[in-house]
Amino acid sequence: MKLTRKLVLARAKASDLESVKKLNCWGCNLTDISIFSEIPNIEVLTLSANNISSLEHISNCQNLTELYLRRNNIQNLSELSHLRNLSSLKVLWLAENPCCEDDPVNYRLTVLKNLPGLHKLDNQVVTEEELAIALEEGEEMVTPPDPISACSTNGLTEADSENDPLNYSMEETNKIRAQLGMKPLPRDKFPSFSSPREPGATPKKKSHTLDAVLLLLKDLDVEELKIVQSATETKLRARTRQKEKEKEKEKEKEKSLITQH
CATH class of the missing domain: 1.20.5 (Single alpha-helices involved in coiled-coils or other helix-helix interfaces)
Incomplete structure (x- = not known):
């Protein structure tokens, strides 16, 4: 199920997406949460007991302080990389996801290594001693590869994605950076080389790929x-x-x- 604008506004009792500060979508059987690319001011978000597998679209929620994700379908801890730039995030509940089951000790150290600003993880307070160990022994995550699908760019259809040169170039660039073991570029630091297109002009996918490659070259040794x-x-x-x-x-x-x- 896709979380829609209408459902968000109804649950948050808000008139527009930008005014949404708190949202509880517990147990809604959600799989698609791409709408969060349009909800930048969310502060407290409950998405527990759904079927969410990716955290990509939460990466722009810079004001997020509390995030509840228990009992979802997050398979890989590399999804933590999408939360790394959320400097206000203090509370995360990720337990009961597939990514937590293999090695509980390593799981907690890895989460804290990648999100050292957390005060509470899975309803347990993070101590200074635990954080010091995590920074030393935890595993640093890189951005996971995009899933193989026609709608892999920020929840947009292929046609929508091509109509947005910034989205396409950023995704292409970060895909290449991930393959080289480099950190992804956040959207707010991503410049677009593409010049504005006249209304009705045909999108040129190849030029966006070139933009991504040119941007990447600046960071290579x-x-x-x-x-x-x-x-x-x-x-x-x-x-x-x-x-x-x-x-x-x-x-x-x-x-x-x-x-x-």
Whole structure:
């Protein structure tokens, strides 16, 4: 089930999404919470007892202080990376998710390593001693790869995503950064190289990919740039061979037509 604007406003008793500060959606069988990309001022959020698997769309809720996510379907602790920039987050309840079950001790240390500002985790107060151990022994999470689907960019359909060059470029850039083990760029620090498009103009997906690559290059060191150069040269050779084969096929086709006539 998708959490909609109408449902949010009804439960929060608010007139618009920006005025929503507290929201309780306990046990609503939710799977899609992309609406939180449009609710920047939420402070206390209850999403327990649903079927949520990704925290991507909560990453823009900069005023969030309390987040309740018990009994959901969060499979991987790498989802914590989406909460890392939420500096106001003090309370998190993540227990009873698949990501918590394998190693309870490591789970808690890893959560605190990635979210050191927490005061309470799973209804237990975080002590200074525990936090010190977590910072030393916890595992640092990187942004998880996007799920394979046509709607993997911020909850938008493919068509909607292409109409937003900022969204597309940011997702492409962070996907590449994740593959290189680099931290993702938050939206508020992400510049767009794309110039504004005239109304009705056809979206150019390739230009957005180029924007993402150009942005990424600024953060690479010499060795990483050499890897990119090598991969680019290999790709160019393959493309050149492909074009040559296509030209040969066209020539053969022309010869065949001439012979027939």
